[in-house]
Amino acid sequence: MPVLFVLRGVLSFILIVLNTLACFVPVMVLAVGKLFLPFPAVRAVLNVILDQIATFWIAVNNLNQRLLGRSDIRVFGGQSFARNEWYMITANHQSWVDILILQRLFNRRIPFIKFFLKRELIWVPFIGLAWWALEFPFMKRYSQDRLKKHPELKGKDIEVTQKACERFQHFPVSIMNFLEGTRFTNQKQAQQESNYKHLLMPKAGGLSFALNAMNGKLHQLIDVTIVYPNGAPRFFDYLCGKVANIKVHIRVLPIDAALLGDYHNDPEYRAHFQQWVNTLWQQKDAQFDLLVTSLD
16 A cells, blocks of 8 residues: 555544544543433433534544545435434445445434444444443344343343433434444355345344334434445545545435334234335345446
C-alpha cells in the first residue's frame, strides 16, 4: 500500500480515537447520572442529551471520512426524512464499513440510529461502554446445540428485544436491524445454501418481534442496499481512502397492520411475514445486481 494511503489511514484513525475520548467523558458522566437518578423524567432528558453527544461524535467522524477517506458514495432512490419520526432500518451486511456508511447517510436526517449488537462487543475499548450508556441492546446468540442442552435459554433474545423496544417508545429513534445476522462471506453463503446471489438468508423473527414490541410506533421501514464495486473493504482500507466507489440504494416502505402479529403462535401470520421478508430480500438481491452493473 502506498505510504500516502497508510498515512491517511493512521491520521484518520488517530482522529477517531481523539474524538471518541473527547465524547467518552461526558457520556460516562451522564450514564452515571442515570444510575443514581433512575427517575423516568430525568432519564428521558439525559437520554436526549446522550443522543445529541453521539450525533456530534458521528458528525465529526463523517467530516474526517470526507476529508481523508474521499470515497465517492453514489446514492440512488431515497426521499425526505423527519427527525421526529420512528424508523426501522434494514440493510445487507458485508463489512464494518457498512455502519460508517449508514451513519454518513442518515446522521441528522433521522433520529439517532440504535443497533442490535452482539454481547461480546461491549468489551470494545471505550466504544462498548458508550454503546451501553446509549442503551444499545446487546444480544447473546446461542447455537442450536446449546439450546438443546439448555432449553431455558430459548427466547432470551426476544426478551432483550422487547425490553429495548419498550425504552425506544418514549422518544423518536431509528432501529437498525441487519437481517442476515452476520457479515456476508462466500463461505457462509455456501454453508447456508442461500437462495440469494449476493445475500445470506434473512432472519425474519427478530424483525417481527421488534416491530410488534414498538406497539405501532413504527410506520416506515428504510431499506438500504450497499454495494462495494471492488469488493467488501476492510475498515482500515476505508480510512486510508482505498475505497474509491460505493453505491447505495435507499427506499422507504410502509409498515402496515398486516406486518404485525404473533410470530410464535400464529402460523398463518408467521408464513405471511416470512414471505414478505423473502420478497424484500429477493428485491434487494436484484437491486444489488443493478447497482453492480450501473455506470452512474
